[in-house]
Amino acid sequence: MNEQTLQKLKDGGELFSPGHRACIGCVEVLAVRQVCKALGKDTIIANATGCMEIVSSPLPTTNWMVPWIHTLFENTAAVASGIEAGLRAMKRKNRGPKQDVNVVAMGGDGATCDIGFQALSGAMERGHNFINVCFDNEAYMNTGIQRSSATPFGATTTTSPTGKNSIGQVTWKKDMPAIAAAHNIPYVATACPSYASDLAKKVKKAQETKGPSYLHIYSVCPTGWRSKPEMGIELGRMAVETGIFPLYEVENGQWRLTKTVKELKPIRDYIKAQGRFRHLTDDLIDEIQTKVTEKYEALLKKCGQ
Amino acid sequence: MSKRVGTEASFAIADAAILADVDVVAAYPITPQTHIVEHLSEVVADGELNAEFICVESEHSAMSACLGSAAAGARTFTATAGQGLELMHEVLYIASSMRLPIVMAVSNRALSGPLNVWGDHSDVMATRDCGWIQYFTENAQEVFDLSLCAFKIAEDPNVLFPVMVHMDGFNVSHVVEPLEMLEKDDIGDFIPPMNFPHPLDPNKPVTMGAFAPPVLYTECRKSQEEALRPSKQTIIKVWNEFGERFGRQYKPVETYKTEDADTLLIAIGSFTETATVAVDTLRAKGEKVGLVRMRLWRPFPFDELRDAVKDAEKLIVFDRCISYGGPGGPLCSEIKSALYGSKEQKPVVNFIGGLGGRDITPEQFEQMFSRGREIIDNNLDIQYETIGVRE
Structure with missing residues (x-):
């Protein structure tokens, strides 16, 4: 199954072209490419302001081979609502595209968990038939690595700097997939481009879902995380294997791990590979470890394990 | 039908x-x-x-x-x-x-x-x-x-x-x-x-x-x-x-009894209907007054406005908005700048009122007419006056 999915992805054409301006080692742009491949060409994307918008669309060029619209930072889910409603109304009147179209809203963690939170909540609550994809690189990278509500505890960013009185980010990451699931939408999943076939399967599931779907995709950012550009895929794997970013889905309220980790790896190697955590003391690393383990166990319970 | x-x-x-x-x-x-x-x-x-x-x-x-x-x-x-x-x-x-x-x-x-x-x-x-x-x-x-x-x-x-x-x-x-x-x-x-x-x-x-x-x-x-x-x-x-x-005709700038008028009231929105009552009353008293109703706001109808006011000597503009710290009401600013440097340049006075739902009566438009003329005739240096405000 995995092999087949991968083969199909390999054979399918590119819908996000080469020649973009993403940083070296950017895993977010890889995630975008994987999502586009899995979606296929009958797709309309509404993109929030952010890295992926900026690297892909300097006038008069574009990397998008599907219809794509960028308007503002915080309104992407609302724009997608309008596209979806417009297509539905036109179809009734025998206008617009004849085929079924995937309407997709995408943005970073800032656009999703912070500034676009209300618009997203509204669109999910209203039940639009759309997929919302959050590419989570855990800070406002496009504007220069400022903290967001998705920045992990202890990470240094330009607005949660370490200092005599600060250990960096002092809040724990907002649990956005759980918040999406609390809207009782039919499909929520986490994914990571290090697990390409798992990601593709989840995109396909979202596509087949009638109603809102929410995908939260872990997107390693070497520039913002101060990690080696060649380590992106490995870091994604480490995040999953340590339980920092577990892969799961919530289908009609049923929670299920899609990648079971028999024994969680300690977080130390993951932490040590990133400059943003360089200042953390052993005590702080232990504190994070405790929290990660607790959260993972809570997730296992939700998944009935 | x-x-x-x-x-x-x-x-x-x-x-x-x-x-x-x-x-x-x-x-x-x-x-x-x-x-x-x-x-x-x-x-x-x-x-x-x-x-x-x-x-x-x-x-x-x-x-x-x-x-x-x-x-x-x-x-x-x-x-x-x-x-x-x-x-x-x-x-x-x-x-x-x-x-x-x-x-x-x-x-x-x-x-x-x-x-x-x-x-x-x-x-x-x-x-x-x-x-x-x-x-x-x-x-x-x-x-x-x-x-x-x-x-x-x-x-x-x-x-x-x-x-x-x-x-x-x-x-x-x-x-x-x-x-x-x-x-x-x-x-x-x-x-x-x-x-x-x-x-x-x-x-x-x-x-x-x-x-x-x-x-x-x-x-x-x-x-x-x-x-x-x-x-x-x-x-x-x-x-x-x-x-x-x-059978109903609309224009970017509409006029009411402006032929032969030496003084024009200019307004935008529903209070222009109230202003027509004041114009009728003033006309009955022998005043040569007319009304210019602005309909199109953007793109601004420069030519139509200049044409509507070309024969008048004095303009009195009523605004329902304050431009804080600015020249008065936005409508008046636009009208002044539309006329500035054109051959239709003439004295313009500005009244602001009807804010936040307060009514403006025909009598208040009559007041604006007489006070506006007073300001112009005596060359008073007044940016704008507020109509119907309790001091």
Whole structure:
């Protein structure tokens, strides 16, 4: 199954072209490419302001081979609502595209968990038939690595700097997939481009879902995380294997791990590979470890394990 | 055949939306716009209007959903007021720069604080430069007629700009009035099918909303401005066609008893109807006074204004908005700058009143007339005066 999915992805054409301006080692742009491949060409994307918008669309060029619209930072889910409603109304009147179209809203963690939170909540609550994809690189990278509500505890960013009185980010990451699931939408999943076939399967599931779907995709950012550009895929794997970013889905309220980790790896190697955590003391690393383990166990319970 | 009915202006808008066969309405409730969205929800629920009604969670999302809908090629309508228009503010600029033919009715309302839900023009004036076509209506009939025209104007291939139809909150929006309601058979092909040239369609992918670096941004802005200005010709053409077909004629600048007038009152919005009463009274007393009613606000009708005032000696402008720390009322500023340097330059005085729903009576327009002349005749150095304020 995995092999087949991968083969199909390999054979399918590119819908996000080469020649973009993403940083070296950017895993977010890889995630975008994987999502586009899995979606296929009958797709309309509404993109929030952010890295992926900026690297892909300097006038008069574009990397998008599907219809794509960028308007503002915080309104992407609302724009997608309008596209979806417009297509539905036109179809009734025998206008617009004849085929079924995937309407997709995408943005970073800032656009999703912070500034676009209300618009997203509204669109999910209203039940639009759309997929919302959050590419989570855990800070406002496009504007220069400022903290967001998705920045992990202890990470240094330009607005949660370490200092005599600060250990960096002092809040724990907002649990956005759980918040999406609390809207009782039919499909929520986490994914990571290090697990390409798992990601593709989840995109396909979202596509087949009638109603809102929410995908939260872990997107390693070497520039913002101060990690080696060649380590992106490995870091994604480490995040999953340590339980920092577990892969799961919530289908009609049923929670299920899609990648079971028999024994969680300690977080130390993951932490040590990133400059943003360089200042953390052993005590702080232990504190994070405790929290990660607790959260993972809570997730296992939700998944009935 | 058209029929004479008694209806509220807010309801007349929904009837215009039905006649235009709108595809999507995205709106959020705010006083004094609520009757519009309530009635639109009803007609969608009853199947009278075959549209999607998106009951969004904010005005920001209302206008954002309108962007998506219009970009997909659907005929799109919304309505708002006051704070709602302000919450939409940044989205308005996107609609015009993307040339999306959205139509929006605005029940003009004061801005907080203090909170005030009643009518004035603070909301419109704050959106003056957002790139939309904007015009004013004075009663339910005009609201109905000019909402219909708005779709035809916005979607004209030579225009492709969003249109705001303004009506004063409560003074127009909530008043039940008799009006000639057109029906489907009357309308015929007046509003052609929506045919947005480059919709979001997987069969012909487009990229919309790419960013412009400094090397291109100026050209984008300039081309937008150069497209908006000549839209006035299409607006006039549509209004003329409406006049020919349905017998009610609208113009960018309309005049009342201005022939031989040496003094002109100039106003915008529903209080111009009140001003006509004052003009009649003053005329009966032998005063040579007339009224200029501004209808088209953007693109500003420079030629029509200059022509309307060319024979007058004194101008008295009434505003329902303050430009804090600025030259007075925004309408007066625009009129002064439209006349400055032209051969029609003449003394202009400014009164501000009717803020936050306070009424302005015909007698107060008479007062503005006499006090305005006094200011001009005695060459008093007064930026503006507030009418009806308790000192």
